[in-house]
Amino acid sequence: MIDQVLIPLLKIVIVLNATLVAVTYMVLLERKVIAWAQSRLGPMRVGPYGVLQPIADAIKLMIKEDITPVRADKWVFTAAPIISMVPALIVYAVIPFGPTVSLFGRKVSLYITDINVGLLYIVSVASVGVYGIILAGYSSNSKYPLLASLRASAQLISYEVAVTLTLVSVILMAGSLSMVEIVNAQYNQHVWFVFAQPFAFVLVLIGGLAETNRAPFDLPEAEQELTGGFHTEYSGMRFALFFLAEYANMIVVSSVVTTLFLGGWLPPFPNVGALHLLYYVPSWTWFLIKSFLFLYLFIWIRATLPRYRYDQLMRLGWKVLIPLAILNLVVTGIVKVMLM
Amino acid sequence: METQTVHHGAMFDTNELVINMGPQHPSTHGVLRVVLRLDGEKVVDCDVVIGYLHRGIEKLSENRNWTQIVLLTDRMDYVAAATSNVGYCETVEKLLQLEVPRRARYVRTILCELQRIASHCLWVGTHAMDIGAMTVFLYAFRERELILDLFEEFCGARLTYNSMRIGGLPLDVPPGWAKKVLEFCTIMEAKVGEYEELLTHNRIWLERTKGIGIISGPEATGLGLCGPALRGSGVARDVRKDEPYAAYDEVQFDVVIGTNGDTYDRYLVRMEEFRQSLRIIRQATEGIPEGPIVGKVPRLIKPAAGETYHAIESPKGELGYFIVSDGKSTNPYRFRVRPPSFCNLQGLRRLVRGHLVADVVALIGSIDIVLGEVDR
Numbered sequence: 001m002i003d004q005v006l007i008p009l010l011k012i013v014i015v016l017n018a019t020l021v022a023v024t025y026m027v028l029l030e031r032k033v034i035a036w037a038q039s040r041l042g043p044m045r046v047g048p049y050g051v052l053q054p055i056a057d058a059i060k061l062m063i064k065e066d067i068t069p070v071r072a073d074k075w076v077f078t079a080a081p082i083i084s085m086v087p088a089l090i091v092y093a094v095i096p097f098g099p100t101v102s103l104f105g106r107k108v109s110l111y112i113t114d115i116n117v118g119l120l121y122i123v124s125v126a127s128v129g130v131y132g133i134i135l136a137g138y139s140s141n142s143k144y145p146l147l148a149s150l151r152a153s154a155q156l157i158s159y160e161v162a163v164t165l166t167l168v169s170v171i172l173m174a175g176s177l178s179m180v181e182i183v184n185a186q187y188n189q190h191v192w193f194v195f196a197q198p199f200a201f202v203l204v205l206i207g208g209l210a211e212t213n214r215a216p217f218d219l220p221e222a223e224q225e226l227t228g229g230f231h232t233e234y235s236g237m238r239f240a241l242f243f244l245a246e247y248a249n250m251i252v253v254s255s256v257v258t259t260l261f262l263g264g265w266l267p268p269f270p271n272v273g274a275l276h277l278l279y280y281v282p283s284w285t286w287f288l289i290k291s292f293l294f295l296y297l298f299i300w301i302r303a304t305l306p307r308y309r310y311d312q313l314m315r316l317g318w319k320v321l322i323p324l325a326i327l328n329l330v331v332t333g334i335v336k337v338m339l340m
Numbered sequence: 341m342e343t344q345t346v347h348h349g350a351m352f353d354t355n356e357l358v359i360n361m362g363p364q365h366p367s368t369h370g371v372l373r374v375v376l377r378l379d380g381e382k383v384v385d386c387d388v389v390i391g392y393l394h395r396g397i398e399k400l401s402e403n404r405n406w407t408q409i410v411l412l413t414d415r416m417d418y419v420a421a422a423t424s425n426v427g428y429c430e431t432v433e434k435l436l437q438l439e440v441p442r443r444a445r446y447v448r449t450i451l452c453e454l455q456r457i458a459s460h461c462l463w464v465g466t467h468a469m470d471i472g473a474m475t476v477f478l479y480a481f482r483e484r485e486l487i488l489d490l491f492e493e494f495c496g497a498r499l500t501y502n503s504m505r506i507g508g509l510p511l512d513v514p515p516g517w518a519k520k521v522l523e524f525c526t527i528m529e530a531k532v533g534e535y536e537e538l539l540t541h542n543r544i545w546l547e548r549t550k551g552i553g554i555i556s557g558p559e560a561t562g563l564g565l566c567g568p569a570l571r572g573s574g575v576a577r578d579v580r581k582d583e584p585y586a587a588y589d590e591v592q593f594d595v596v597i598g599t600n601g602d603t604y605d606r607y608l609v610r611m612e613e614f615r616q617s618l619r620i621i622r623q624a625t626e627g628i629p630e631g632p633i634v635g636k637v638p639r640l641i642k643p644a645a646g647e648t649y650h651a652i653e654s655p656k657g658e659l660g661y662f663i664v665s666d667g668k669s670t671n672p673y674r675f676r677v678r679p680p681s682f683c684n685l686q687g688l689r690r691l692v693r694g695h696l697v698a699d700v701v702a703l704i705g706s707i708d709i710v711l712g713e714v715d716r
Binding site: 034037038039040151215216218219303304305307308309310312 | 357359381468471472473474475477478479482538539542544545547548696697698699
């Protein structure tokens with residue numbers, strides 16, 4: 001009973017809450033880091049150094065008037081933010097924050113579940129999120145959101161192809177789709193896949209940026225062109241859901257990249273005996289540190305780079321990333337067969 | 341057969357999407373309204389609608405006395421108010437055939453060039469922001485702040501300066517000001533390099549600006565473009581060089597021109613103008629002569645009947661004033677401005693045709709308009 005129901009439920013509650021808190025603080029982190037890059041201070045008023053800003057933001061968004069445009073398709077308009085938020089959260093079910101550890105004399109795994117098609121699950125669930133964006137643009141019955149959602153669908157679908165193709169080469173290396181097994185494979189093969197698959201790493205990183213609508217690929221919400229894009233007509237908590245979904249997706253991408261390429265919860269150089277000391281640091285700490293590095297990188301990129309144009313983005317996706325992904329896959333396959 | 345053709349046509353009939361950009365839009369730099377006709381994301385045609393910021397400055401000026409008008413010229417190009425002041429005062433001086441002391445002319449040159457840098461800072465910031473590079477915006481505003489400090493020290497105001505008087509300057513420069521200007525030049529020199537580091541060789545920036553909105557020299561001249569928008573197309577027209585005013589005939593500088601006439605060249609021209617302006621400021625500040633700051637201005641300004649046109653090179657292009665005096669009253673009979681922003685906006689329709697929506701904001705940024713000046 002305890003093992004089957006209580007512990008999984010407890011883990012879900014913890015992960016869900018931790019994610020939501022992380023997402024709100026991600027917003028603060030982004031504002032702070034960008035502010036530092038731009039020689040500003042960022043939020044400073046709410047709490048010391050603005051640490052309570054996310055709470056103030058949440059309260060503000062909740063008590064704001066929730067407007068549905070008269071000509072909008074009401075049901076779809078309401079469903080769209082939910083459709084984009086939910087997939088971003090349920091992906092966490094298969095992300096391993098650590099291995100199985102013993103806690104109070106009981107064996108507890110630091111992930112909610114380990115299904116044998118974990119990676120496939122992530123890819124397919126994450127791609128449901130795009131429906132939220134498309135439906136938001138369509139149901140708003142407004143021109144700017146419509147243009148933005150057209151952009152979004154084209155962009156997400158084409159980058160999905162590139163990313164998934166690249167992930168196949170990682171699966172080839174690990175010989176499994178299970179997220180836990182992929183980490184174990186990196187331990188057993190004595191190498192983080194970022195060194196074995198540097199090309200795949202870069203491709204997934206670029207594709208991940210594009211899939212989460214982050215700069216320089218943030219076309220669907222290009223403020224300067226489309227005045228906010230697909231969420232132009234949204235306000236209050238519904239807008240907040242889109243906003244949170246974007247950040248939740250960012251965390252998903254960094255967690256997935258960490259798991260696939262940086263050995264997930266493994267400390268640096270896991271097989272070197274002299275560095276065995278590093279195992280005394282809790283495994284999830286390594287996971288969080290590595291994920292944080294990627295989140296920081298995403299923010300850094302946003303502060304630095306201009307935005308791609310729609311056609312250039314599609315060209316990059318179809319003419320550069322996808323051929324490279326296929327090439328990478330073929331080379332990985334050949335090398336793998338030759339080594340066998 | 342005939343009905344079939346009609347149906348055939350109807351089947352493939354694609355509707356253009358008419359989209360209204362502005363007057364409340366984050367990237368139209370004020371209250372510009374552009375009505376775009378789109379085919380997908382491609383701009384088929386556009387209509388530029390102006391007039392949302394019309395305050396009747398020209399007509400107002402006909403009911404104010406000559407000195408009061410200086411204050412109104414501040415409100416035209418409000419990001420380059422000092423240049424408008426200088427342009428107006430010089431026009432009236434030309435009408436009065438008044439000799440301006442050399443010291444005043446030097447200070448005017450310094451102020452004009454500081455103003456050009458301030459205006460270009462604002463331009464590079466907003467232009468980069470429109471294309472998505474948001475950090476440049478804050479860097480540029482940081483340096484613009486230093487210029488505003490210099491202006492504040494000179495005349496007490498930070499935006500609408502009212503910094504000129506007919507015949508010279510309202511006040512002499514404060515002690516130590518010249519040294520601060522030179523210090524600013526040193527800082528700015530390095531900062532321009534910083535902006536360029538973020539943009540000039542950035543691949544995304546190049547892809548977004550190269551080959552966008554190409555316009556040839558003759559066509560640009562035909563449309564009446566002026567300033568950096570014209571020089572980007574390779575036409576070496578610069579009022580500072582062609583018809584020198586203030587002290588521009590006594591300083592060395594180059595007229596920067598582009599080759600391809602695209603958004604990138606217009607960007608490069610302005611970036612190089614930063615450096616040329618610094619060069620002018622250095623020479624003028626070091627060579628600033630001693631002497632009076634105001635010429636022999638009559639108590640009651642009442643120019644003889646006649647008309648005159650005088651142009652100066654504002655940061656945005658050729659800013660001209662056409663003033664008619666009837667010789668009887670203490671206000672102008674007719675007051676007309678040739679605003680560079682207005683003339684450059686003329687080219688927008690030609691520039692955006694065939695490009696994508698994302699390029700429209702890049703092109704509005706690349707011609708550098710201020711709506712206060714367009715509508716007056």
